[in-house]
Amino acid sequence: MGTESKSLELKTVARSDPLGDAYRVLKGNDPLAQRLRRQVWRSMWARNSLNDWFSKSSSDPEFARALHQAIPKGDPELLEEMLAIVSSIERENPIASYIAGLLNERISQCRPSSMAVAKQWLPWADSPGTPGRISAESYKGYACASVATRDGKPAKFVEGIANLPMRSLCRISVWLQPERPEAGLFDEIQVVGIDQDFVTFGFEVDCATLDFAYGRKQRYFHKLSRSEDVGFEFRAPVKSGVHMIYLHIFNGQRLVKSLVVAVRISAPRSWKRSASRSA
């Protein structure tokens, strides 16, 4: 059950947590101590919240969908600290990539300057020969996604989850467009960078439970037009269940947006009818 042995827990935290030690030591009414204490608390909040979100998103994949509400706005120092924590955890983890995308997006909203773009999570930034390179391209529009069976039949959405029949070949598509769609899966995307008419975006799919052919696909398009679709195919498994698919969108080498698509795999209706007849 969820009741806690508080004294034991506190002792454990006190022994192994330098941030917690600093927080406890910084007591009193001295303004400097109070300011430092607040800074330590913010760091503790960032670390503890991210750990909590990773754990909740792993046990309840849909939790990730609510995270955009929890990530602070207009606080670039804290966002950058969170980004450093996320990128040190595990870059291969789809949830980490998703949170990094949200953080990058918030940072770019705080500091729309080229300096800020350079400070974000740029895997190539440490590579020799690319000092201070900034390759972001200005773009404002919408990242959209759809799910269909391979014969083109769109998946039905129930409570935000795409329903797909077992064993069917399926395709998840993603594209960018300047206008806000009237319906479907979409999210706003804004990139601050060099202003030019044609832009290049990269698209990757990531899912811990379904098999995809991994690799980045690129689209080069006029920023006032709809990009071509990027499709990722997979076969729905034979077992029913819900799966979370992450679509990561890159500009230059920077992750600028992640869309989360939930799909529910279930037996086709024909199977259910025949099962009930035989019963």
Add this chain to the structure above:
Amino acid sequence: MKILLIDEDKASMAYYIQELKESGFEVDHAREPDAAFKFLDAGGTKYELIILDSALPPGQKYKEGKTDTGTVTGGLVFDDVRVQLPTVPILVLTNFPELDWIREARAKPNVVVVKKLDQMPSQLVETVREMVRNRKKG
């Protein structure tokens, strides 16, 4: 003075609990709804205040309910606590202040909503004291 704290997050809660205890409060900590209602059923009237998080696991109590993304469970707990303890102050301590159920709760009497990031444990103690004082005045 006794407080029931309902929050799954162990790491941050340790600091809140410690600060509350050092300030003279007794704290029962439940990490999911079943444990919370076990405490409440055993003597809910003894609590002067409830501290409630928004993102909780459903437990057995809300297993069949609609608790999408886990952030709705706090709202279900809020409603049931209100039925059991209609006037006890509820402090919603959350990372998700924009959720629909929290916007609605904010308008109700004896409810205060604070963000975890903005509420250091020492500040939480002040908020708790003020809520308890206001209830006694009312």
